[in-house]
Amino acid sequence: MTQSAPAAWWKNSVVYQIYPRSFCDTNGDGIGDLVGITSKLDYLQMLGVDVVWLSPIYASPNDDNGYDISDYRAIMPEFGTMADFEAMLAAMHARGIKLMMDLVVNHTSDEHPWFQQARQSRDNPYHDYYLWREPKADGSAPTNWEAAFNGSVWQCNEATGESYLHMFSKKQPDLNWENPVVRAEVFALMRFWLDKGVDGFRMDVINMISKPWQLDGSLPDAPVVRDGFLQPAFAMTCNGPRLNEFLAEMRKEVLDHYNTLTVGEAPLATVQQGRDITNAQTGALNMLFQFEHMDLDSVGGHVNGKWARKPLDWRDMSATMARWQTALQDTGWNSLYLCNHDQPRSVSRCGDDGDLRVRSAKALATWLHGMQGTPYIYQGEELGMTNVAFERIEDYRDIETLNFYRVATTERGVSHAAAMASIHAVSRDNARTPMPWSAATNAGFSAGQPWIRVNPNFTQINAEAALADPDSVFHYYRQLIALRKQLPVLVHGRFEAWSPSDPKVVGYLRHSDEVSLLVLCNMSGQLRHQMLPEHLAQRPAQFLLGNVPESGVVWQQHLSLQPFEAQLWLLS
Ligand code: GLC
Ligand code: CA
Numbered sequence: 001m002t003q004s005a006p007a008a009w010w011k012n013s014v015v016y017q018i019y020p021r022s023f024c025d026t027n028g029d030g031i032g033d034l035v036g037i038t039s040k041l042d043y044l045q046m047l048g049v050d051v052v053w054l055s056p057i058y059a060s061p062n063d064d065n066g067y068d069i070s071d072y073r074a075i076m077p078e079f080g081t082m083a084d085f086e087a088m089l090a091a092m093h094a095r096g097i098k099l100m101m102d103l104v105v106n107h108t109s110d111e112h113p114w115f116q117q118a119r120q121s122r123d124n125p126y127h128d129y130y131l132w133r134e135p136k137a138d139g140s141a142p143t144n145w146e147a148a149f150n151g152s153v154w155q156c157n158e159a160t161g162e163s164y165l166h167m168f169s170k171k172q173p174d175l176n177w178e179n180p181v182v183r184a185e186v187f188a189l190m191r192f193w194l195d196k197g198v199d200g201f202r203m204d205v206i207n208m209i210s211k212p213w214q215l216d217g218s219l220p221d222a223p224v225v226r227d228g229f230l231q232p233a234f235a236m237t238c239n240g241p242r243l244n245e246f247l248a249e250m251r252k253e254v255l256d257h258y259n260t261l262t263v264g265e266a267p268l269a270t271v272q273q274g275r276d277i278t279n280a281q282t283g284a285l286n287m288l289f290q291f292e293h294m295d296l297d298s299v300g301g302h303v304n305g306k307w308a309r310k311p312l313d314w315r316d317m318s319a320t321m322a323r324w325q326t327a328l329q330d331t332g333w334n335s336l337y338l339c340n341h342d343q344p345r346s347v348s349r350c351g352d353d354g355d356l357r358v359r360s361a362k363a364l365a366t367w368l369h370g371m372q373g374t375p376y377i378y379q380g381e382e383l384g385m386t387n388v389a390f391e392r393i394e395d396y397r398d399i400e401t402l403n404f405y406r407v408a409t410t411e412r413g414v415s416h417a418a419a420m421a422s423i424h425a426v427s428r429d430n431a432r433t434p435m436p437w438s439a440a441t442n443a444g445f446s447a448g449q450p451w452i453r454v455n456p457n458f459t460q461i462n463a464e465a466a467l468a469d470p471d472s473v474f475h476y477y478r479q480l481i482a483l484r485k486q487l488p489v490l491v492h493g494r495f496e497a498w499s500p501s502d503p504k505v506v507g508y509l510r511h512s513d514e515v516s517l518l519v520l521c522n523m524s525g526q527l528r529h530q531m532l533p534e535h536l537a538q539r540p541a542q543f544l545l546g547n548v549p550e551s552g553v554v555w556q557q558h559l560s561l562q563p564f565e566a567q568l569w570l571l572s
Contacts, residue, residue, distance in 0.1 A: 010200070010261040010286055011333065013050035014369075014481050014490050015100065015376045015457040019341045020079055021065060021187060022434045023379060025446035032434070032445070034080035034568050038088045043463065045095045047382060047474065048481035051261060052092060053100040053202050057342055061111050063171040064149075064399055065432075067102075067204060068109040072189040098199035105186045106208045107172040114185075115173050119164070129182050130173050131165040131211075132157075133219065144221045145233030150403040153233055167208060167237055169399055174237075177209040177246055187253045194254070195342075200261030203285070206247070207266040208271070210240030229412070232305065238268045244276060247265055247284035255284065263335055265289045271327040275494045278332030284518055287335040287374060293320045298426070307404060307422040309353055314523045316500075318506040322497035325371055325508075329495050332372030338364060339381050344430040346378075346389035351527055352564060357384050358435055359564045362547035363474045363521045366566035367506060369480050370519035372495045377477065379435055384473040385467050387430040393420070397452045436462035471549075474555070478544055488572070489515055505530045505561060517544075518569040522561035532557050537570040 024036030034057065044052065056066035059074040068078065075085050092099050098280045108115055117126035133142040133154065141154040147166060154163035155170040175182050190201065213219055213236070217428045222231035247264075255262060262285040264277065278281045296316045299308035328334050338346035347353050351360030361384035369375045390396060393405050401423055408414035408422075424430075428451060437444035437459035443458035455461070466474035484490045493510030500507050504524035510517040518536065522528045537557035545568040546553055553567060561567070 008286075009259075010051070010257055010332045010374055012484070013098070013374055014048070014484065015051040015053050015259070015261075015374060016044055016047070016049040016296075017053045017055070017340055017376055019379060019432060020054045021055075021451060022432050024435065024437065024446075025448065028446060028448035030080070030446050030448040030450045031078045033078070034075070034084040034088050035065050038084075038091050041091055041097065043464075044097060044493055046467075047377075048478055048485075049097065049377065051098045051100055051199065053376070054102060054413070056102045056104055058104075059487055061109055061171065063109070063169050065397075068111075068169070068172045069102050069104055069105070070109040070111040070113075073192055086196070093133050093197065098261070099197075100200040100202055101193055101198050102204060103190065103201040103206075103237050104204040105175065105189075106205045107166065107168060107174045110171045118173075120159055122162075127160070128179050129176055131176050131187075131214075132160065132162040133165070134162055139158055143219055143233075143236070144224070144231045144345070145236055146230035148234070149400050150407045152230060154236075159512050167205070167233070171423065174208070174211075177538075178214055178242070183246065183249060187250060190250075190254045192262070195257045195258065200263075202289075203262065203264040205267060206264035206285075207238050207269060210242040210245055211237050212240045213227050215241055218384070218564075232300075233346075234267055238266075239273065240251040244284070247277065251284040261286055261374075263287045263289060271323055274324065274328055274334075275332050278328060278334075280331060280333075283332065288334045288335065289340075290324060292324070293317055296320065301346045306426050307408070308423075309422065311426050311437070313503075314506050315503050317350075318499075318508075319497075321371065322495070322508065325373075325495040327499060329372055334371070335376060336368050336371055336373040337376040337378070338368055339431060340376070341378070342428050343378075343430050344426050345385055345387045346381055347384050348430070349425075350523070353386040356525060356564050357386065358471070358473055359547050359562075362476045363523065363564045363566040365473070365477055365480055366545065366547070366568055367519060367521045367523075370490070370510065370517065370568060371508070372491075372493065373380065378431060380431075382474050382477045383436065383461055383463060385433075385436070385455065386457060387424065388433050389424040390429075391420075395453055396423065396427060396429050398428045398432065401429055438464040476545075476547065483545060483568075487517075488512065489517055493517060500528050502528050504528055509536075514572070516571040518571060519566075520559065520561070521566040522564055525563045527563065528561045530559050530561060532559065536571065541572070542570045544570050 020032050023032040024040050025032050026036045057079050058069045059071035059076050060066045060069050109382050114126045114129050117124050124407040141152045145153045149169045156163050166172050222233050222236050264285045267286045276290050277285050278287050298306045347361040351364050405419050408419045431493045433455040434445035434450050439459045443454045466472035489512040491510050496509040498508050507520040541555040543553050548562045548565045
């Protein structure tokens with residue numbers, strides 16, 4: 001059993017996500033590689049993280065930077081060899097760092113041999129590995145659904161006279177999980193990596209493996225939310241009726257036989273699904289990446305796309321997280337994240353990436369890591385890395401960004417300036433600029449031409465500078481992670497929501513039988529004042545950690561909070 005309490009090492013862990021392409025290049029081809037990752041393990045050990053999650057490193061034509069896999073058992077040659085992988089894994093384990101791989105099995109690459117076979121004829125044995133539909137009588141696509149990276153989700157295949165479904169790019173055909181042979185293939189490849197010694201999986205869009213319409217064969221059009229165009233379709237393809245059944249089978253066939261960390265990426269997941277899937281007894285996965293808190297600053301949320309922005313209201317953010325905390329704490333488990341390879345940089349999005357960059361990055365870290373769940377740090381977040389604003393669309397690399405730009409400016413009447421403003425705010429490439437290791441050429445990432453431009457602020461924001469500065473974001477993360485190892489209440493403590501009267505102040509409590517933690521953060525650039533409830537103010541309190549050391553923090557009922565000040569108190 002992977003999920004019984006003593007084996008639940010993932011609850012005490014902090015995970016660090018590496019986007020291998022942008023982490024460290026050792027052979028000068030401008031692309032990060034596995035040898036580069038191995039060379040930076042001392043850095044990760046110093047930070048104190050327990051687990052590394054690697055975005056995909058498998059063979060791939062890179063239409064979506066490795067999320068389109070053409071061979072699940074081979075390493076992408078640009079990243080290195082299987083020997084490099086084994087050396088990296090051994091070096092991680094030697095330092096007590098575990099490795100979580102990305103598992104992308106909702107879809108493959110169209111260059112995967114399965115699909116190459118499948119598309120040849122309707123009676124090919126691999127045909128049923130994928131999802132095919134006839135065009136409508138008038139020759140148009142089977143439904144009005146728009147793919148995540150624009151265009152129809154249906155792509156014509158001449159050899160068979162059908163279309164295949166792809167929720168992402170047309171080079172990412174969705175697998176047919178109703179086919180038991182597909183499931184057996186996936187379980188076998190999972191065992192392949194677990195038998196090599198990897199410690200878990202981050203499961204890409206895992207709640208899309210069962211499509212809502214697959215059992216009854218119906219194929220409804222999506223509701224029309226924008227006249228004359230294709231319609232958002234995530235709701236049509238997530239959380240189908242057999243999702244829990246497929247995951248239970250995966251648990252029984254694979255996960256129960258290993259001691260793993262599993263986290264499922266789950267767009268549109270509700271709290272109830274979170275409870276079901278992460279239930280320690282009856283669920284299949286340790287935790288989910290839910291999206292509700294990532295959808296609060298876009299006009300359309302996850303349904304209408306992310307490109308139309310609105311300001312983040314911290315009361316929404318706080319309430320959303322509190323809902324997940326409260327719902328999962330008795331039976332399930334949360335993941336805690338503000339950034340990853342698909343999201344803009346957290347300090348630019350939720351903090352202040354100008355004068356208060358360092359302080360606000362620390363406030364976000366305190367607020368996130370103080371909650372119940374397993375915290376995730378995305379590479380560079382520990383340096384307070386910011387968004388980037390390339391002027392030219394040609395400097396962007398991400399398929400989602402490039403397709404958005406093309407469709408917005410050529411089909412939807414959006415100006416270049418407006419499209420670029422959206423891209424600067426929310427393009428995935430914000431998170432994918434190379435890791436800045438130093439102020440040297442190309443930020444010390446590569447001796448060659450990086451595959452994507454470095455963020456020009458690398459001369460200030462880089463790992464070398466952060467290590468040398470005791471007040472850096474990096475050293476603050478180090479302290480926060482170290483505290484987690486010392487204070488069981490930080491890991492296991494019960495969560496209690498608290499709504500400060502000031503809308504810009506967020507906070508909550510954590511309780512064990514003996515002690516409580518109070519987390520309090522001012523998420524604004526102005527001085528704020530907050531009264532504590534009487535019963536809290538009366539308890540003896542010890543100041544554990546904060547980001548405004550010079551303020552000489554005093555425990556009293558009336559607290560003043562400097563711009564983006566965060567305070568972590570231990571109450572006895
Ligand atoms: C997930 C990944 C994203 C990828 C998509 C398709 O959302 O995180 O990077 O583009 O799935 O695999
Ligand atoms: Ca390289």
